[in-house]
Amino acid sequence: MAKGSTSEQSGRVNLRMLAEHLELSQTTVSLVLNNSPSARSIPEETRKRVIAAATKLNYRPNYFARSLRQSRSMSVGVLAPDLSEGYFTRVMSGVVEELSRAHYFYFTACHDWKRELIEQYPRMLVERSVDGFLLLNTSADTIDVPVPVVAISAHSKAKNVTNIVLDHHSAVEQALVHLFELGHRKIAFMRGPRAIPDSEYRWESIQKVTRDMGLRIEPSNVIRIDEAGWSMKSGYHPMAPEIGYNSMKALLEKAKGFTAVFCFNDIAAIGAIRALKDTGISVPGDVSVVGFDDILSAAYSSPSLTTVRQPLTEMGRQGAKVLLERIANHEKEFDAEVMMQPTLVTRESTGPAKS
Numbered sequence: 001m002a003k004g005s006t007s008e009q010s011g012r013v014n015l016r017m018l019a020e021h022l023e024l025s026q027t028t029v030s031l032v033l034n035n036s037p038s039a040r041s042i043p044e045e046t047r048k049r050v051i052a053a054a055t056k057l058n059y060r061p062n063y064f065a066r067s068l069r070q071s072r073s074m075s076v077g078v079l080a081p082d083l084s085e086g087y088f089t090r091v092m093s094g095v096v097e098e099l100s101r102a103h104y105f106y107f108t109a110c111h112d113w114k115r116e117l118i119e120q121y122p123r124m125l126v127e128r129s130v131d132g133f134l135l136l137n138t139s140a141d142t143i144d145v146p147v148p149v150v151a152i153s154a155h156s157k158a159k160n161v162t163n164i165v166l167d168h169h170s171a172v173e174q175a176l177v178h179l180f181e182l183g184h185r186k187i188a189f190m191r192g193p194r195a196i197p198d199s200e201y202r203w204e205s206i207q208k209v210t211r212d213m214g215l216r217i218e219p220s221n222v223i224r225i226d227e228a229g230w231s232m233k234s235g236y237h238p239m240a241p242e243i244g245y246n247s248m249k250a251l252l253e254k255a256k257g258f259t260a261v262f263c264f265n266d267i268a269a270i271g272a273i274r275a276l277k278d279t280g281i282s283v284p285g286d287v288s289v290v291g292f293d294d295i296l297s298a299a300y301s302s303p304s305l306t307t308v309r310q311p312l313t314e315m316g317r318q319g320a321k322v323l324l325e326r327i328a329n330h331e332k333e334f335d336a337e338v339m340m341q342p343t344l345v346t347r348e349s350t351g352p353a354k355s
Contacts, residue, residue, distance in 0.1 A: 013057045022053055033059075034103070075105040076323060077125035079143075080136040081113050081195075086267055086295040087312060091136055091152060094316025102324050104131075111138065113195045118142060131327045134319055139197055148326035152319045154197045162326065163337045164319045168198070168205040171308045171342035175262055175290050176209055178306070178344055183353035184260040184288060188221040190247050190272065192264035199264065202292075206262070221258045223251040225268065244271025252279060259287060259353040266291035266298045266307055273301065273349065284351035294345055303348035311340050 019026040024046070031039040032050040039047060053059075078095065080088055092108075099106055107125055111117035122133065122143050132148040133140075140149050140156035152164045179187055189206060192199030210217055225243050227250065244267060251261070252275070263269035269291030273283050283289055283303060291298060294309035318338060326334055 013059045015059075018054060018057060018059050021057065022050060024050070029054075073129040073131055074103065075107065075128070075130050076132045076134055076320075076327075077122065077128075077130040078106050078108045078134045078136065079118070079121055079125075079138050080108065080110055081138060083108070083110050085297075086265070087293060088136065090293075090295065090312035091316035091319075094313040094318070095134060095320045096316075097313075098317045098320035098324070104324065106134075115142075132323045134323055137196060137198070148323060148330070150319045150323040150326065152315055155201055156197075161336070162322050162334050164315050164322070165201075165337060165339055166198070166310050166315075167339050167341055168202045169209065171292070171310075172202065172205040172209045174342065174344040175292075175308050176206075176213060176215070178346065178350065179260045179262070179288060179290065180213060180215070182260075182288065182350060185215065185353070186218070186221065186256070186258045186260075187215065188223070188251055188255055188258035188261040189217065190244070190251070190261060190263040190268055191222065191224040193225045202264070218256060218258075221251070221255050223247050225264060241267055241271035241274070244268030245275045246271075248272035248275035249279075252276075260290070260350070261287060262290045262292075264292060266293045266295045266305055269305055269307070269349070270297070270301050273303070273305075284349055286354055288350040288353070290350060298345075299347065301349075306347045306350040307345050309343045309345050311342070315340050 015026050015029060019029045022029060028042060028046070029050055032042060032047045033054060076099065078092075082088060095106070107128065107130065109121040109125065111121055118138065119142060122145050125133070126145055126147065130147065132150070133143070133145060135143070135149065135151040135154050137153050138151065139154050140151045140158045140161045143149070143158070149158075149161045150164065151161055153166065154163060155165060156163055176187070191203055207217065225247055244263060247268065248261070248271065261272060263272055269289050273289055276283050276287055276289070281287055289305070291305045291307035292310070293312065294307045298305040298307050318340070322334065322338065
């Protein structure tokens, strides 16, 4: 290609043509376009000229050729139960940020808690030569793949899997101490569905913390989301507000004078608040409500929601970072677990216990 040619010239511009156009070596152009650390030794003016020319000539790297050279596809598979607002969107914001920084592409597959899809999708993604897997709220125990795996909120016991998990004991303790200090002694609990790995770990923490605090869990003051009509075959999502609404309605039919309720997540808590209001119960005047996650809408519900903030974006960022490190260092041993710390966010949905 003669110097001064433009993208109007027919044919796809490859690295050699771009380098000839700039009168630079292919190595120099490649270092700049791949944002390699070695590119720092290249003059800033040259780097700007390379990027400007690549943009003008509509240069697109040959990822297939590069993956053959690096023995990598520069892509990963992300497996999640759903793509709904809340948990998934917050975690993925961190995942995308980290993968984009590393120039990695990703495939997202939603299994909707269907066992056959949990087993099928990893095989399909391996056939597409992904370099690793990131599992969101999905157990790795039944997934057998020949590439690195990082699981977020999955608590997997499978070998060669790194788990990014929340310190549930700290999360529960912060929420219950807050309610205890407000005078609440009869606290109801909305447990998560069996399909979600976090559910059992959080419930175990609730039982331990209440014992340590001298609080009694009344069986009549406990409702499980599964009991309120949700199942993997139901027509709506387990994290939809209808679940929290229906769970609270079911709880009110059997409960004994609770003054606060600790919900499995924020979506359920928002549905629970609506159910309480529809029954003529004031929040927080009669019943205080605590959620979990601190999704974007938690601060704007009415009343605004007191909740345990999971660092979801950071968990996504950390999960992607560890996965990329495992891809780059196959022989290195990694910790089985990375624990993240929660924070209680106090808003309008909690207040002093009604005497």
